[in-house]
Amino acid sequence: xxxxxxxxxxxxxxxxxxxxxxxxxxxxxxxxxxxxxxxxxxxxxxxxxxxxxxxxxxxxxxxxxxxxxxxxxxxxxxxxxxxxxxxxxxxxxxxxxxxxxxxxxxxxxxxxxxxxxxxxxxxxxxxxxxxxxxxxxxxxxxxxxxxxxxxxxxxxxxxxxxxxxxxxxxxxxxxxxxxxxxxxxxxxxxxxxxxxxxxxxxxxxxxxxxxxxxxxxxxxxxxxxxxxxxxxxxxxxxxxxxxxxxxxxxxxxxxxxxxxxxxxxxxxxxxxxxxxxxxxxxxxxxxxxxxxxxxxxxxxxxxxxxxxxxxxxxxxxxxxxxxxxxxxxxxxxxxxxxxxxxxxxxxxxxxxxxxxxxxxxxxxxxxxxxxxxxxxxxxxxxxxxxxxxxxxxxxxxxxxxxxxxxxxxxxxxxxxxxxxxxxxxxxxxxxxxxxxxxxxxxxxxxxxxxxxxxxxxxxxxxxxxxxxxxxxx
Numbered sequence: 001x002x003x004x005x006x007x008x009x010x011x012x013x014x015x016x017x018x019x020x021x022x023x024x025x026x027x028x029x030x031x032x033x034x035x036x037x038x039x040x041x042x043x044x045x046x047x048x049x050x051x052x053x054x055x056x057x058x059x060x061x062x063x064x065x066x067x068x069x070x071x072x073x074x075x076x077x078x079x080x081x082x083x084x085x086x087x088x089x090x091x092x093x094x095x096x097x098x099x100x101x102x103x104x105x106x107x108x109x110x111x112x113x114x115x116x117x118x119x120x121x122x123x124x125x126x127x128x129x130x131x132x133x134x135x136x137x138x139x140x141x142x143x144x145x146x147x148x149x150x151x152x153x154x155x156x157x158x159x160x161x162x163x164x165x166x167x168x169x170x171x172x173x174x175x176x177x178x179x180x181x182x183x184x185x186x187x188x189x190x191x192x193x194x195x196x197x198x199x200x201x202x203x204x205x206x207x208x209x210x211x212x213x214x215x216x217x218x219x220x221x222x223x224x225x226x227x228x229x230x231x232x233x234x235x236x237x238x239x240x241x242x243x244x245x246x247x248x249x250x251x252x253x254x255x256x257x258x259x260x261x262x263x264x265x266x267x268x269x270x271x272x273x274x275x276x277x278x279x280x281x282x283x284x285x286x287x288x289x290x291x292x293x294x295x296x297x298x299x300x301x302x303x304x305x306x307x308x309x310x311x312x313x314x315x316x317x318x319x320x321x322x323x324x325x326x327x328x329x330x331x332x333x334x335x336x337x338x339x340x341x342x343x344x345x346x347x348x349x350x351x352x353x354x355x356x357x358x359x360x361x362x363x364x365x366x367x368x369x370x371x372x373x374x375x376x377x378x379x380x381x382x383x384x385x386x387x388x389x390x391x392x393x394x395x396x397x398x399x400x401x402x403x404x405x406x407x408x409x410x411x412x413x414x415x416x417x418x419x420x421x422x423x424x425x426x427x428x429x430x431x432x433x434x435x436x437x438x439x440x441x442x443x444x445x446x447x448x449x450x451x452x453x454x455x456x457x458x459x460x461x462x463x464x465x466x467x468x469x470x471x472x473x
Contacts, residue, residue, distance in 0.1 A: 030172050036238050040170050043236065046228050047166055048186035050114055050221045054159045055190030057121045057214035060198040061149060062287040063308075064210055066294040067202055073131050073141060076291060076425075080416025082146045083287065084409050087279075090153035091405035097157050098398015105231040106165030109158040114222035116155025118215045123148040125211035132207065157405075161397040169232040172243050188315025188373065191286070196308030268396065270451050271379050272403045274338060277445035278379070279407025281345060282372045284438055285365045286311065288415055292434060295425040296357065303362030310366050318374030334378045335452035341378075342446035344371040349442045353435040357428030375449075376404070411437070 032040075062083065068074040074082070101109045127144045130136035136144070193214075202210040230236040293304035303310055322337045330336040348368035355361040379400065414437060420430040 030174065036233070039236050039238065040233075043170060043229055044167055046221065046224055047110060047163060050110055050218075050225055051159050051163050052186045052190030053193070053214065053217050053221055054113060054117055054156055055187060056193040056198070057117045057152070057211075057218055058156050059191065059194035059286070060121070060210050060214055061124070061145075062283075063195045063198050063290070064202045064207065065287075066291055066299070067199070068128075068207065071132075071207070072138075073128065073207070074145065076295075076419070076421060077416050078142050080412050080419075082142070082149050083283075084412035084416065085146055086149045086153040087283070087405045087409035087412055089150045090157050091279075091402045091409060093154045093157040094161065094398040094402030094405070096398075098161050098395045098402070101158065101161040101165045101398070102395055106162040106167075107225070107229045107231050110162035110166070110225055110229065111222050113155050113158035113162060114218045114225065116158075117152055118218035118222065120148050120152035120155060121211045121215035121218070124152070125208040125215065128207045128211070153405075157401075160401045164397040166229060166231055169240060169243065172241075185316045185319055187377070188312040188319065191315060192308040192312035194308065195290075195311060196306065199308075267452055268399065270448055272400055274342075274445055274448045274452075275376070275379050275400050276403040276407040276410075277342075277441050277448070278372055278375050279404035280411045280441050281349075281368065281407075281438055281445070282376060282404075283408040284411045284415065284434070285368050285372065287412075288419070288434060289362070289365050291419075292428075292431055293362070295420075296428045296431070297426065298362070301359060301362060303359070303366060311369055314366050314370035315373040318370040318372075319377050321370075322374035322378045333454065335449060335454065337378050338375050338449035339446065339453060341371040341375045342442065342449045344368070345375075346439070346442040346446050349435050349438040353432060353439070356431055356435070361428075375445075 062079070065074065065076070065079040068079070069076055097109065124145060127136070127141060127148060131138075131141040198210040198214070201213055232240055234240045290299075290304060290307055293299050293301065298304055318341070322341065345368050348364050348371065351364040352361050352368070355364055415434065418433040418437065419425070420427075424430045
């Protein structure tokens with residue numbers, strides 16, 4: 001088989017698997033017309049792909065951290081600090097960009113996310129080009145990679161809130177679990193591109209192109225989104241309908257009143273705490289496993305060599321499992337799903353501790369990724385729309401996803417300090433701090449998830465007329 005074909009084969013298989021999974025997802029029938037359903041797909045599909053490609057331009061730095069270290073461009077510790085500052089800014093930016101998304105609309109802010117991230121990926125590529133040519137000193141390289149990576153994460157922070165904000169008016173509460181599963185698939189595809197394709201691009205074309213290519217793709221999708229995406233059904237020629245979330249009956253409320261209602265819900269703050277744990281655990285696995293594997297000499301085992309593929313498959317399974325059991329088993333409640341998956345994360349972190357140095361460790365963190373991606377999709381992507389409502393989806397998602405990245409920043413600074421370096425990093429036994437730090441976070445997350453087992457959004461008005469009104473006039 002030609003080399004180029006063998007490299008394309010995994011994505012062909014993945015796309016086929018995704019098509020099969022999408023076709024087999026349970027259907028929730030609420031009376032929507034066929035015309036409405038087609039236009040809704042046309043709305044969310046490019047939106048979802050844009051978010052997937054935002055991952056392409058977000059995780060490309062961590063995907064190539066070990067290679068940059070070998071080239072002497074960024075050390076492990078320098079990457080950890082850059083990632084820590086970028087994650088902290090990402091989290092803070094949510095607190096500002098969530099309300100802005102509610103004011104400007106998700107369509108406008110997804111355009112800002114895609115165009116801004118494209119510009120910053122181009123800038124990071126230029127910095128590395130200067131570093132390779134010797135035109136920029138090492139300290140300046142670290143400084144400018146910190147600045148550009150941080151700005152990239154600022155623009156990226158519009159992505160998640162935009163997705164939730166746009167989709168909230170298009171999907172009834174009873175449809176959102178399956179929607180979360182579908183978006184989990186698209187996000188997982190983005191991880192595949194970020195971890196496998198940017199590493200391939202890095203190897204074949206050089207470090208700069210691992211940033212230039214995502215920049216070009218994001219610019220193209222910004223243009224497509226401008227012409228295709230609409231914020232609400234009415235802006236696409238269909239009547240709006242009652243989605244039966246927390247905004248039902250609150251159409252006359254001001255943004256301040258909506259924010260106050262969201263901030264006084266106990267369930268929101270419990271979800272915030274759970275998602276802080278999720279952010280810590282998700283990136284402790286996704287960003288540090290490759291560094292661990294490279295340092296201990298396991299960079300060519302199946303899991304690390306195909307990290308993007310296995311993350312993609314794990315994300316698909318986690319998203320579909322979480323979405324289906326939420327809507328079909330737990331009556332569209334998200335808490336039970338989070339509890340089940342956090343139990344898996346807790347067990348996985350303990351197994352990883354005792355399996356360091358064996359292939360079991362790699363498969364254990366894959367299982368943890370499946371669980372944490374499922375939790376993230378259910379809480380940040382779905383519960384935020386449920387409890388924030390279509391009018392306050394930006395604020396709710398901003399708060400919840402902001403704390404995801406405060407958790408991510410915490411792990412980045414922590415692991416930059418406690419993971420081994422030099423010759424000590426070659427011994428798997430010296431990496432025990434990596435899973436040890438995850439175990440208490442997973443236990444806390446499990447305890448918190450059990451607190452929202454029965455939580456569901458409470459509309460502000462009696463149930464509206466059937467959704468069958470969502471037909472084109």
